[in-house]
Amino acid sequence: MDIPRIFTISESAHRIHNPFTPEKLATLGAALRLDPGARVLDLGSGSGEMLCSWARDYGLGGLGVDMSPVFTDQAKRRADALGVADRVAFLHADAAGFVADERVDVAACVGATWIGGGVVGTIGLLAKSLRPGGIILIGEPYWLKLPPSEEVAKGCRAASLSDFLGLPELVASFGKLDYDVVEMVLADQDSWDRYEAAKWLTMRRWLAANPDDDFAKEVRAELTSAPERHARYTRDYLGWGVFALMAR
Known part of the structure; x- marks a missing residue:
């Protein structure tokens, strides 16, 4: 059980596996006003x-669940480094269908809504672990502006234009599910750059250290195409944010 290898290579130096900076992550944590x-x-x-x-x-305390053994090990080491291993735990497991043994104050899926088959299914899954009056966190892409063609949408790593909504439509969709949006923190171009561009140096150094690896050809292809793809497509068309929801 693991995620595709290209991610564990290209994001091996990342602490945050989405287009958030540490400052934005701290802003989100403070905005929730949790005890x-x-x-x-x-x-x-x-x-x-x-x-x-x-x-x-x-x-705060809690549990993280991820299907990457590499990232799960990094999480455990990070908890030790920050002196919080007594309050947080990390489990290498498939998050799809995972329900906590005890209900929590915040149930989050920040950038992996495929675990529930999309936003709607993931909200339904998170709700099973949430105490009454708790907060659901959903991290999800949206179109900053609608791509002019399917080709441009695919340049943003979407399968099609219909994969994502615009920001107003995404926010409205939560209301249609009977949830109030009570907070949101959005990525910007700088945080997108930090997420994407940091991969390039990691991949280049991995290639230098592993020239004979069977996977080197795929890493080289990704490094060759990724900078232009990000500059041409992602920066102009794709947004990303975390939305805090409470059931009505």
């Missing part, structure tokens, strides 16, 4: 930066 001791479930927790930094800064 110390609140419990968070993070499905698709990656290298654990959200749980670990929030445990350090806001006194």
